[in-house]
Each structure stands twice: as C-alpha cells, then as structure tokens.
Amino acid sequence: MLRDITIGQYYPTGSVIHRMDPRVKLFGTLVFLISVFAYKGIVGLAVVTLFLAAVIRISKVPFRYMVKGLRAIMVLMLITALFNLFLTPGEPLFQIWKLKITKEGIAAAVRMAIRLTYLILGTSLMTLTTTPNQLTDGLEKALRPLNKIHVPVHEIAMMMSIALRFIPILIEETDKIMKAQTARGANFDEGNIIQKAKSLVPLLVPLFISAFRRANDLAMAMEARCYCGGDGRTKMKPLRYQGLDYKAYAALILYLALLFVLRVVV
Amino acid sequence: MTSLMVKARQLVHEYIRRDEEGNPIATHTALDHVDIDIKPGSFVAILGHNGSGKSTLAKHLNVLLNPTEGTLWVDGKDTSDADNLWKIRQNTGMVFQNPDNQIIGSIVEEDVGFGPENIGVPTDEIWQRVEDSLKAVGMLKYRSHSPNKLSGGQKQRVAIAGVVAMQPKCIVLDEPTAMLDPNGRKEVLKTVHELNKKKGVTIILITHYMEEVTDADYVYVMDSGAVVMQGTPREIFSRVDSLKAHRMDVPQITLLAHELKKAGLDLPDGILTREELIEALEKLNESFKGRNTLCQ
Structure with a gap:
C-alpha cells in the first residue's frame, strides 16, 4: 500500500516540454500562477484556458492521467466552493433557513473552483515533465543569487x-x-x-x-x-539554455503581456 | 620507502567514551600498535572477525579517522597532516558495506559522476570517466537505471565504479560482500580482481570470509586491534591451529587437507583449492602404487 505513493511523479513522453531547461519550466509555472489570479473577464479566462490546453497538448501527457491528480483535492475544492457560495454578500437569489445564496456567491464559487483546478493542473504539469533531479538542479541554479545573502542554496x-x-x-x-x-x-x-x-x-x-x-x-x-x-x-550535466528555451521564454513573456493588455482593455 | 602504497608504523587508535560533561569514562583500543606495508599494485586482504579493528584501520586509510598515536603514510603522504587530506581521499577510494547507503545519485551514471564532480573534473572528462568506469565494472548498460532497481551485487559494482571514476591508485573495500548473496559476492570479487590486474589498482580487501582471501597477494589477520598473523595466503592457511585460536574459519578444503595430514597422510601444508588437493592426493596415490609394485 505504501508503494503507491509517488512523489514528483514523472511521466516520460520525450516531448518538447520534457526537453526544456528546468529553469524555463519553473519560470513558466510562476507565470502561469500569476496569470491564473490576474486574469479578468471571460476573454481573460479563455486565454488562460487556451494556454493551459496548448501546453498540455504539447507535453503529450494524457489528460486523463492529469485529472487523476485532481481527485485528491476534491474535498478542498468543495469546501472553498461552499464557503464562497454562502458567505459572499450581494444580491440574494434564494434563501434556505439562514443561508443566503447570492448571485455574486455563485460567480465567486465557480471562479474559485476554476482557479484551483488550473492551479493544480499547471503545477502538476511541471512535476510530470521534469525529473526530480532536474528540478533540484534548476532550483539550485535559479536561486544562486540568494547565495550572496548567505542562503545555502x-x-x-x-x-x-x-x-x-x-x-x-x-x-x-x-x-x-x-x-x-x-x-x-x-x-x-x-x-x-x-x-x-x-x-x-x-x-x-x-x-x-x-x-x-x-x-x-x-x-x-x-x-x-x-x-x-x-x-x-563541476557539473556532470550542467544546465545550458538551448534555442528552444529562449523561444519558450519569449512565448511566456508574450502570454503574460497579452493578459495584462486584456486586463486593461476589456 | 616512499614507493610503498600504505605504510603504518605503530598505529594506535583509541575510541574514548565520554559522559555528558565530556569527561572520558572509558577507552577502547581499536588499533594496537599496527605495522603494515602494502606495495603498489598488490592485492592485500585484511582478515578479522567482528570488533577486530579492521574497519577502523580502513577508515584511517581514507582519513575518515586520525590515529591517536603512530603514523600512517598513504602514497608517501602523512595522514595526520591536514593539507594532505583531499589528495589522499582522491587517491584512496573507499567502498563500504551497505550498497544502499553509499549511492548518492538517483540515476546510475549520475552517482558515478558524483566523485569527479567533487574534485572539479571538467564536464566532458566526467562523461568519459563515467563511461570508462562503468565499462570496467560491467555495468555500462545500466547507466540510465535507477539504483533502487538493481540487485545488491550490481549496486556494489556501481559503488566501485563511483570510486574508479576518481582514478584512485588504491581502493579500500570494507566488507563489500557482507550484505550480498553468493552470486553478488562472486560478481564483486571478480570485478575487484579485474581492476587489480588490468588497471594495476592497489586493492585492500577487508573481510571475514576466508574464501575471498585465497587469491590475494598478501594477508594480514587482525584480532583485538593487533596484527596477529601475516603472510601469503598459503603461509597463513598452513597454520590452521593458530587461525582457529584467533577464532577464524579456515576454507573447507584447507581444513580437510589439514585433518588428512593429521591422520597420517603425507600432504603439503596450506592447500587452498580443490584442484590442489586432488593433485596432491593423486601424487600420493601414485607413490603408493609405486611402493605396491616394489613389494610384489
């Protein structure tokens, strides 16, 4: 029973995402997390969804396999959704005993559920496409500047x-x-x-x-x-950026810029 | 004298047990005035049962421990001089008993690369060394496996490759086969012998299995921290009674020959292998036949 535990469950498919530098993926996850909380309106949501769907598609990790990871946080999601549903003040739609369901409440609950789902999908995509060793290597290199303030990176x-x-x-x-x-x-x-x-x-x-x-x-x-x-x-497998990684960085920055433009315009 | 790989003179090591305030309450002498000479390129075995001080001696060779008294030179360098520490560790590789507890990498090739990474070998050369040393122990096809999926003998060979990749002059193996099954034991010993013959690496094998010692060039037997017997395997095993006095087992063939000799057969001392015993018995048989024909 204990053998079923897999931490940092890596799913090898040999896709472009798998071959990327772990630092790019770390940065990408960060960008995605920001975007999940920063998007505004239905257009923003569409862009985020499209981005996530595209990355999942490129990674070749089966969608069904990823959804399995969501089961574990079902309870957490339900609780947050219920809290949002009943505790958001606003225009009441109907009332059961002392619990009011408001229009804003429904919107907030749905938004929260979507955000949490995307959050889990986005971060699990990173562990699914990066071996634990690459991940620690990437962290070590990305956080190296912290050495200056005596963090033992x-x-x-x-x-x-x-x-x-x-x-x-x-x-x-x-x-x-x-x-x-x-x-x-x-x-x-x-x-x-x-x-x-x-x-x-x-x-x-x-x-x-x-x-x-x-x-x-x-x-x-x-x-x-x-x-x-x-x-x-010295390093046996030093991290070096390839052409692919620069393109990925460019795409990420473009994506972030697009979201902020949408936020201002729409 | 600098031509010796290892030279120990009157080496003493005491473990001191202290109470909570740091006052010594008991001392245990693990090494008691040990003298050892090991020539470069030789295969030396150090025998002893549990608590005989053989592992303590091994840790001195890699400067994981420092002598309390006496001096130890490894490759001509004094181990008590702190400046020599990294040079000695680089030149004397060490393989420990438990294969799981000495593998650091989560992929075989990364583990083999760990040593060269530590001593600052350039990346291209690390790859070359990893490939060479995995080939030397016959584990090249497992290079991208996880060590957790290997057998005990294979893990131990990976550990040996990790040491070989640092290109040491001498490898100390501290009971490398104690946790392995007979097959794993055979694999490891074969690998070690090949390294000794093909690459000329000095091997110091610490063990309590008599059977592993018969092919060594020289044997030291330790008991309660002191070297009690030394010589070639043949010399050692011809003294069955004193081996028994030091609570050491004797290979079964040697024991059989010894008992036969005690029973009156005219056999030479220190028979180590089955082939030798057969040969000696046949010779004896022949001489009997010769005598028989004379009688007729």
Missing part, C-alpha cells in the same frame, strides 16, 4: 535530491518494519484514532533509528568521495 538542493533518492528506500524499510511488528502481534488497522496513533510508535522509532544510521553512513561515503560542499564542484 547548494546545500538545500543537495538535501532535496538526497531526500528524493531515499524516499523509496525508506518506504521499503517501513514496509519491512510493519511486517516485523505485525508478526509480533502489532495491530496497525484497528481501534480509534488515538489507539492508531499509539500503534505507530513501534513503527516510527525503529524507522528513525535506521534513517539516522543511514544518514551517518551516507555522510561518510560522501566525505570519502571528496565531497566538501558546493565550492569548486
């Missing part, structure tokens, strides 16, 4: 990539410990929430101990291979 990126590498190993270990404890009579499935939480203790304690032991071993192995931080390191 390289160290953070290294931690992220090591964490990603050890997720499957630790999941396997959790499975193993669970089986071992079940064999000794532990029960992880029954009882109320407090009992369930308590039953996790014999799982978490050995897991933490083993994680620390692994961390210790890994640190030693890294040191033995001359690791001493980011200074003086």
